[in-house]
Amino acid sequence: MSLFPSQTSAFGGGSSGLFGGGNVGQTTTATGSHNPMRDVEVTSPPDDSISSLEFSPSSIPATFLIGGSWDNNVRCWEVQPSGQTVPKAQQTHTGPVLDVAWHDDGTKVFTASCDKTAKMWDLNSNQAIQIAQHDAPIKSIHWIKAANYSCCMTGSWDKTLKFWDTRSPNPMMTIQLPERCYCADVVFPMAVVGTAGKNIIIYQLDNQPTEFKRMESPLKYQHRCVAIFKDKKNMPTGFALGSIEGRCAIQFVQAANPKDNFTFKCHRSNGTSSYYQDIFAVNAIAFHPEHGTLSTAGSDGKFSFWDKDARTKLKTSEQMEQPITACAFDAKGSIFAYAVSYDWSKGHEHYNPQKKNYIFLRGNATEELRPRNRKR
Secondary structure: OOOOOOOOOOOOOOOOOOOOOOOOOHHHHOOOOOOOOOOEEOOOOOOOOEEEEEEOOOOOOOEEEEEEEOOOEEEEEEEOOOOOEEEEEEEEOOOOEEEEEEOOOOOEEEEEEOOOEEEEEEOOOOEEEEEEEOOOOEEEEEEEEOOOOEEEEEEEOOOEEEEEOOOOOOOOEEEEOOOOEEEEEEEOOEEEEEEHHHEEEEEEOOOOOEEEEEEEOOOOOOEEEEEEEEOOOOOEEEEEEEEOOOEEEEEEOOOOOHHHOEEEEOOEOOOOOOOOOOEOOEEEEEEOOOOOOEEEEEOOOOEEEEEOOOOEEEEEOOOOOOOEEEEEEOOOOOOEEEEEOOOOOOOHHHOOOOOOOEEEEEOOHHHHOOOOOOOO
């Protein structure tokens, strides 16, 4: 059954364009200051800051992009092979959407909101139903598919982690967190949750979710984002953690050598004098599905690509008009999506309602994130 069987466009109009820049339709790659990398603009972006981006899984042939936003909406676009994006549908919460996740079969999307609920959006019927409830905003949502169970994991500012069978109104399990959930990631059979107070908790998800390890963040300042990375056997083995102080930590769950764990500075200005440097938050981290290299996105309005194994930077983008608040790779690793919108890191006085929000698609991620010393 095809997704969106009878829908053409639920919001906005179409656009044209090809990946890779060049002579592309003006609507998609206008080269003004808002698009210094000449990437493809996603049609009809959200009306408020973009909190989350997720591409559809490899289980479906087409490529869809989901975006959650502070305008209370979650949107779905189809990304065509040409790079053209077609708005397909949207759903609404009664508060800002803080996170989105895909079901492994690619037919449903999960959304987490400040309205203290999470919903499951069936893309075939374009119907959304509530599947989770917390006592405070839900900051993270992930789908877990184990051999003996499937569920949705939600992390909230009410200091709980809950696991939901989508057919039941009550959680299968509730885990008390030491503090509010600030960030989380899942790559089966591992989950990692970062909370206020610099707590990191790692869970193993086989049979049922159980705490595996608890540690203090290796970063001095509040963490903001986390992403799990895999080893050469394609199993989760560690995570990258980004902080508000322009720094990223690479942490192995069980390091063969403590020196394998390290931190590096990122998203900082090259200060003109030796006395000061502008330091920006790391808003998002994503790992390339094939190469295992990673992207970081920051409040400085730049994204960078890194090779953690060689401990080198592969590329840094030009500066956008506003911070980059979210980023994601598609399932094949060929497309890099990033969202440009205000993150309130400089307070309300720096909010400019005249500045639009954008989502850009970069179509040569396989090459740009290839480790330099690795042959084709």
